[in-house]
Amino acid sequence: MAPAGLAGRESRRGARRRPTWPTARPHVPPPGSARDLRVGHACPPRRLHGFIPFSGAPAPLYKPLQPPVTNRLLTHTPRTKPSSQSNKPARNTHRYPPSSSNRARATPFLPCSLALRAMAPATADAAGAAVGGRVKTALGVAACERDAEKLELIEQLTKGFDDEQQRVLAAILARNNGAEYLRRHGMEGCTDRDAFKARVPVVTYEDLRPEIERIANGDRSNIISSHPISEFLTSSGTSAGERKLMPTIEDELDRRQMLYSLLMPVMNLFVPGLDKGKGLYFLFIKSETKTPGGLPARPVLTSYYKSDHFKYRPFDAYQVYTSPTAAILCTDSFQSMYSQMLCGLLVRTEVLRVGAVFASGLLRAIRFLQLHWKELARDIETGTLSAKVAEPSIRAAVAEVLEPNPELAAFVAAECGKDNWEGIITRMWPNTRYLDVIVTGAMAQYIPTLKFYSGGLPMACTMYASSECYFGLNLRPMCDPSEVSYTIMPNMGYFELMPHDPETPAAAVSRDDPPPRLVDLADAEVGKEYELVITTYAGLCRYRVGDILQVTAFHNAAPQFRFVRRKNVLLSIDSDKTDEAELQAAVERAARLLAPYGASIVEYTSEADATTIPGHYVVYWELMLKGCREALWPEAAVFERCCLEMEEALNSVYRQGRNGDAIGPLEIRVVRGGTFEEVMDYAISRGASINQYKAPRCVSFGPIIELLNSRVLSKHFSPACPKYGPPKK
Template identity: 65%
Template sequence: MNLHFPGLDKGKGLYFLFVKSESKTPGGLTAWPMMTSIYKSEQFKGPLRDHTSPRAAVLCADTSQSMYAQMVCGLCQRHDVLRVGAAFASGLLRAIRFLQLNWEQLRADIEARTLAPCVSGRGGSPPILRRPDPELAQLVRDECRTGEWAGIIPRIWPNTRYLDTIVTGAMAQYVPALEYYGGGLPLVSTSYASSECYFGINLQPLCNPTDVSYTIMPNMAYFEFLPVDDTTTGEAVAPEGDAARLVDLARVEAGREYEVVITTYAGLNRYRVGDVLRVAGYHNAAPRFTFVRRKNVLLSVESDKIDEVELQRAVERASELLRPHCASVAEYTSHACTKRIPGHYVIYWELLTTGDEAVGKETLDGCCLEMEEALNAVYRQERVADGSVGPLEIRVVRPGTFEELMDYAISCGASINQYKVPRCVALPPVIELLDSCVVSAHFSPGLPHWTPARRND
């Protein structure tokens, strides 16, 4: 990045970083997300001289308090900020939404040299707030009270050179919103990594978000690739029968898609990460890969991932609430809606009723919560603890809607003999068709059950 933006070491980065709770394996080992492991490591200790956020703010387990403290520190050092970012695009948008909702309290705290009681009770005001800044407080007021949020990032942080966040895969849906708030600032995805392994870096960081590719670093692990048209589903580790079809890094073909398989220093042996990549070209002789998708994943708003089997199981569990009303789910599909922040899951239901009684609002609201209870722990944690996913929504559509959906697919060239109802939709015309048939919308009335694991130390 210094090749493109000289002098980055002369300023700071406003990065919104958060930890998540840990759990224990049956053998007593600590299990937590990769980023939490990094933030709590010995290497991350000490002052973060190139970040606006103090380490204590990053390690605060309460996401709302952590966000507040990091935003205050970022505002107080606005002229030092040369880059703004978060791990995922959704996280950066959550920060902007937080500013939209809390700018008045932020302004008051900056002017009064204090933090809101809910935050300051966890350790007092940071040193940066120990002097009044009425000029900054007035600027926050002037920029935020008008309700004009286009280009808000460079307006408040005028020296920002670029936005640093992941915009590939499921995060691509957030690019228009980032461009709106970023006012033309470059969107940069610098690297590609997972909890299992670090893969590579983007050697063309200023490319268009749709053209982001990563050059695999062969010293990170031993990489092999399974052509996607040869893969079987539901396997976590490549079985012996796939060994003959594996291709090593030097023999992948440009333009072809592969599922990545890794053997790592930490002990994973031919482990199928679940990422599907496309060979986009080469950097010298090293292949560059575009992230295509997570294998078998239907829904994702942030780091949550729901596949078809899990969605089906959730629908079946929720539909049990319909039986006393002589109703059932005839067809369904889904969509990850990101028009609002945070994003949320939308499930379209076409109901089949055999009785005279209509299914009431309370029952359908309960179905939303029942679906959330059936989803995985990562989803429930992000709903309950992180607030990074909004309440699940069920939109009931009128009878015959899914026949219209099939007619539309056939009109676009699909074979009537091979047509299957898609369990997730993303095309705007399809979503518009479904939304035009909605007769009622229902949201989860509460939070699903989620309890952080207790620490033994």
């Protein structure tokens, strides 16, 4: 049944039909958003776990009558762009992830037996009997035969999980046979899994830095991959505070698109009728640069939004979105957010789901509405777009849907003018079924705030992905955020697990160390924690991603994981990740400003404060003055400079987030003397060993935060944004 308000709108024959966006407009993910993705949202950003409200329109994955190919990648034909002769707008082309149905191609991620099965129409034998237009499958009753094919594909992949993993590894080794890295480790001409494990070391980013820098500087030889590196996807900061550059290849977009195409068939099992309305997703691109060798270096979602996969996606009733592509691709965050919010308000009764890549991004949108609702209401009332939005492509796109609507403007003003913003999402968009955001990992801190603003709407976590690789999806996307588990898809890459002890984490591994004992995913044990290790088509071999996962169950033979945390990360607000070493260096740098006053830092800790929008870092300092010279206690301006100095010392991802209003100003809270002794006493009273106790560098436990806040003498915020420029590499 159509949501309230839709049927009535369709019956008003006299109403002017809204124009829709042109077909050749780019699209969005996340890469869900991935979320990023995040992915996991949209993902994220950072790890895009639980992320992504994207799934492209299901499309044929293989060319008809493609002959079988063993242990090698199938080739594909270029994506066909829309003809320039057709300038007519196509209805409802705001979609999330693009589908690949507008080009015939074979894709490199399935064995031929599954390829042939994917091409065949769903039947009672293959996918179950049809029931009233719906089709029974092992995962549930599919909305249509097309969905049934996708769900059957998930079943086939997860039933033959280890066989598929072995095939994928052999395919990766075969296609990269000429790569220098594999030759160096004695793998030339070898596709054997046991030999691979015995000869190829487990590595971190620092181990691969020399190879990556050669590629970034313009070396086009087959260093890690026999296929050309097409671009670098930027990930979180290195020990030097700059971004990681993750190499990728052209056909990686095909693999990612294939995973996107599975998301909506799964979601349709739990939320029917999504083809009767639209999705309001707040999606943005970030700055990019080129390496010295001329390759693009940009976040994974920026890469996706700018790709032909996004720009030339075909129409899909399940993937209709409110945001113009021009707004998504605008680098000015204000113009982008303003136009996306305005377009979402114009069709408020048609919106069935609201989302962003990360939970923090959706809260930022709510904060934007709080600050700018008067301007938005004025634009709706007059049918004219604010002069603050100057980008011609955005103005042209918004002009297609904006017309005077005094009634809607009065409603927006009345609702947003109230002091109580509880449930504002469902008040503004009354037919919203769920929120599509990443709320696992570091994003879990935003769940209470999202519940407040949404009136308790369910939060869907759909996908787990990262800059290095896309991993899998959530087969129960509407479950409680605390119960989210991701099913790894064995065709996305070759995966191994490094056992992880939460009490005594393993030491860092370098290429000079003997290979640690790794576990195949098929041999994972329920309840245990592991660090994920990946081998990708782009040439990463046995690479430690840094994600700590806990096995929760198995779907057929495929393990399901709960995302526990990023390894060694203390603080995270958006796509930033700050570890202990980086925080320590920032504190030491700021402490130098206290020296002229005879002051020094006795102890410190920190927290990621998600109660503000946007969230921000809070650092607690306990100070000591030499000679008790209270008269020389630093002035407030000194502490403010300390805040900015700390921000200048943090990584480029953090600094970009600050400049883009994704992260609030860093705050220093000075606590009275003896506070950290009280914290220690509290910890010991709860069973901590006095001999082994050390002050935590990050706190999240409520009683300790309350204790710290009760001892605060003064609070200080960074007075400006730290310097930020896109990385040179």
